[in-house]
Amino acid sequence: MDKKTHFDFVTSIGLMILSLVMIVDSYRMGVDVGGALYASPGMLPMVLALLLLLTSAMLLKRSIRNGGARQNLAGFVAWFDIFRKSRMAREMMVGALILALYTFVLAPRLPFWMSTSMFMILLMAILKATSLVKNLMITALVVGSIYGVFQMVFHVPLP
Amino acid sequence: MDFDFALLYHSFGNVMLDWHVLLAIFIGVTGGITIGALPGLTATMGVALLVPFTFGRPPVESLGMLLGIYCGGMYGGSISAILIRTPGTPAAAATVLEGYPMGQRGEAGRALAMALFASFSGGMFGALVMTFLSPYVAGVALEFSYVEYFALALFGLSVIISISGTSIIKGVMAGLFGLVLSTIGMDPISGYPRFTFGVIDLMEGPSFIPTLIGLFAVAELFSNIEKMGVTEKIKARIGQYFPSLADIKTSAPNILKSSAIGTIVGAIPGAGGDIAAFVSYAEAKRSSRHPEKFGTGLIEGVAATESANNACSGGAMIPLLSLGVPGDAVTAVLLGAFIVQGLQPGPLLYKEHMDIVYNVFAAMIVANVAMLVVGAFGVRFFARVIGIQKEILIPIIFVLSLCGSYAMRQNVFDVYLTIGFGVIGYLMQRYDYPLSPILLALILGPMAEANLRRSMVVSGGDWHILVSRPIAVSLMVLGVAFMVASVFNHKRIEKRLAEARLADTTP
Numbered sequence: 001m002d003k004k005t006h007f008d009f010v011t012s013i014g015l016m017i018l019s020l021v022m023i024v025d026s027y028r029m030g031v032d033v034g035g036a037l038y039a040s041p042g043m044l045p046m047v048l049a050l051l052l053l054l055t056s057a058m059l060l061k062r063s064i065r066n067g068g069a070r071q072n073l074a075g076f077v078a079w080f081d082i083f084r085k086s087r088m089a090r091e092m093m094v095g096a097l098i099l100a101l102y103t104f105v106l107a108p109r110l111p112f113w114m115s116t117s118m119f120m121i122l123l124m125a126i127l128k129a130t131s132l133v134k135n136l137m138i139t140a141l142v143v144g145s146i147y148g149v150f151q152m153v154f155h156v157p158l159p
Numbered sequence: 160m161d162f163d164f165a166l167l168y169h170s171f172g173n174v175m176l177d178w179h180v181l182l183a184i185f186i187g188v189t190g191g192i193t194i195g196a197l198p199g200l201t202a203t204m205g206v207a208l209l210v211p212f213t214f215g216r217p218p219v220e221s222l223g224m225l226l227g228i229y230c231g232g233m234y235g236g237s238i239s240a241i242l243i244r245t246p247g248t249p250a251a252a253a254t255v256l257e258g259y260p261m262g263q264r265g266e267a268g269r270a271l272a273m274a275l276f277a278s279f280s281g282g283m284f285g286a287l288v289m290t291f292l293s294p295y296v297a298g299v300a301l302e303f304s305y306v307e308y309f310a311l312a313l314f315g316l317s318v319i320i321s322i323s324g325t326s327i328i329k330g331v332m333a334g335l336f337g338l339v340l341s342t343i344g345m346d347p348i349s350g351y352p353r354f355t356f357g358v359i360d361l362m363e364g365p366s367f368i369p370t371l372i373g374l375f376a377v378a379e380l381f382s383n384i385e386k387m388g389v390t391e392k393i394k395a396r397i398g399q400y401f402p403s404l405a406d407i408k409t410s411a412p413n414i415l416k417s418s419a420i421g422t423i424v425g426a427i428p429g430a431g432g433d434i435a436a437f438v439s440y441a442e443a444k445r446s447s448r449h450p451e452k453f454g455t456g457l458i459e460g461v462a463a464t465e466s467a468n469n470a471c472s473g474g475a476m477i478p479l480l481s482l483g484v485p486g487d488a489v490t491a492v493l494l495g496a497f498i499v500q501g502l503q504p505g506p507l508l509y510k511e512h513m514d515i516v517y518n519v520f521a522a523m524i525v526a527n528v529a530m531l532v533v534g535a536f537g538v539r540f541f542a543r544v545i546g547i548q549k550e551i552l553i554p555i556i557f558v559l560s561l562c563g564s565y566a567m568r569q570n571v572f573d574v575y576l577t578i579g580f581g582v583i584g585y586l587m588q589r590y591d592y593p594l595s596p597i598l599l600a601l602i603l604g605p606m607a608e609a610n611l612r613r614s615m616v617v618s619g620g621d622w623h624i625l626v627s628r629p630i631a632v633s634l635m636v637l638g639v640a641f642m643v644a645s646v647f648n649h650k651r652i653e654k655r656l657a658e659a660r661l662a663d664t665t666p
Contacts, residue, residue: 129550
């Protein structure tokens with residue numbers, strides 16, 4: 001069975017729950033504001049939530065037809081386990097971690113040139129892009145160019 | 160609305176005599192060709208990345224640069240398609256069919272020269288049609304009321320089915336997801352906060368540009384990390400910059416025909432350069448005296464696909480400028496660029512900022528000329544650019560993406576939004592959910608909702624108002640017909656693919 005079917009199975013259930021939450025919230029909007037249905041802020045979200053519920057149910061039906069609920073769930077768990085152990089997944093997770101570190105920790109605390117340099121050197125090293133000397137040269141060139149072109153020429157504020 | 164030749168003449172002066180604007184266009188074209196030539200990076204990504212950096216510049220300068228990226232990106236895709244059999248952009252996928260065999264025969268220079276000439280011809284054709292046609296379309300649209308605008312948005316949304324890719328359900332779900340996103344924030348009529356969960360930064364809804372950068376740049380980077388492999392070295396010799404007169408003569412009918420096809424396809428909301436190129440290729444093969452030779456490396460094939468995908472850019476600008484409805488993903492991003500400059504594309508733009516509209520016409524034409532110049536003299540450089548490792552490019556584009564999303568409002572929340580949408584976009588792409596419907600829905604959703612509810616308020620809740628105006632009814636009928644045709648077309652393609660699979664497995 002295709003692993004995309006397992007993902008469809010899980011996604012459709014997730015979206016069905018989201019649709020139900022949206023329906024309740026849209027109804028509440030109508031009650032809060034009052035007035036005619038056509039003027040209610042909850043009208044369009046309610047229609048969209050119903051359509052999303054319908055399409056998610058169709059996707060769920062299709063994924064169950066292609067393998068059954070239990071098999072799909074077991075398949076998803078097995079796929080997640082394989083994904084967790086693969087080298088590519090590990091590299092991506094490390095990359096995502098560096099990105100998160102840059103966005104949430106380094107950029108808000110350090111000057112742009114310093115946080116960006118650290119991020120680029122680390123990520124290129126993880127991706128085994130080039131030698132350390134070239135890595136440092138490329139980082140200096142890129143950070144200098146971005147700072148020069150955008151901050152000084154275009155007057156764009158950098159993080 | 161009459162065409163103003165004097166204003167167009169003045170606009171050419173504004174674009175060509177102001178060195179800032181001219182330089183911006185040339186930089187845009189060079190950047191666009193580079194981005195287009197690099198497999199995995201698209202013109203949509205290029206424009207989305209640069210929009211935030213241009214908002215501090217005057218409108219003509221920044222729009223000129225972005226139009227340069229658009230035109231250059233469309234042509235740039237053909238370079239890697241011909242040299243390494245990997246289309247730089249989806250629009251160049253059809254160019255591989257004839258361009259790569261030519262390269263293998265040692266005619267890479269000849270194929271590249273024709274790709275450039277055809278791209279220029281197609282681009283000019285599309286730009287001229289845009290220049291002379293869109294003021295008339297805008298003139299008609301000036302008469303539109305809320306009802307027609309609602310119908311127009313519905314028609315635009317009906318295109319979602321045709322751009323759904325392998326699964327209609329998933330395409331529709333992606334479109335619905337985009338529509339749900341468009342409802343986040345303060346309700347346009349009552350001011351009630353919807354799905355904001357108390358987050359002040361969400362009161363105006365998810366910012367358009369950071370969302371775009373997340374979906375089209377960061378998501379693409381995640382995919383690129385996954386597909387990272389050995390970068391191909393270019394072995395072909397490129398010794399020709401312009402096509403021979405004999406090649407031009409052979410390809411002229413196809414260039415003309417494909418330019419017309421590309422412009423028409425481009426003007427249909429949602430249909431982009433990839434569809435235009437494949438339709439033109441099929442037409443070139445059908446009308447050829449020797450269709451059996453197609454696929455072996457025919458210069459007419461390269462001419463057909465490249466003129467079509469570049470003509471598409473002019474075609475896609477027609478609904479954007481005159482109706483405020485983007486023709487493809489790049490023009491959807493360009494819509495954001497107009498808004499950033501305080502300009503709202505649509506018929507009112509012609510009334511309030513006629514000078515800017517004509518400057519855009521002139522900039523588009525000049526961008527195509529710049530593409531011819533930069534493409535001819537820089538082809539060897541662009542061929543070498545293909546060899547840059549993705550491991551080096553990815554960190555650079557990540558930094559540009561995050562800087563871009565921050566620069567718009569100097570708000571860190573937008574950076575978080577970009578990363579969030581990057582992850583969502585990556586997962587969606589990986590599991591066959593198309594991203595373009597989200598973009599279309601994000602733009603057309605608010606337009607549909609606001610005009611529907613205003614119509615209902617005006618009519619006092621009488622739903623008959625929606626079918627009371629002939630243009631609105633025609634647009635809605637057209638939308639339904641388009642959806643039905645797309646579903647049938649999808650089923651036909653699925654049936655053919657199943658038959659082909661069966662034939663492959665039968666011994």
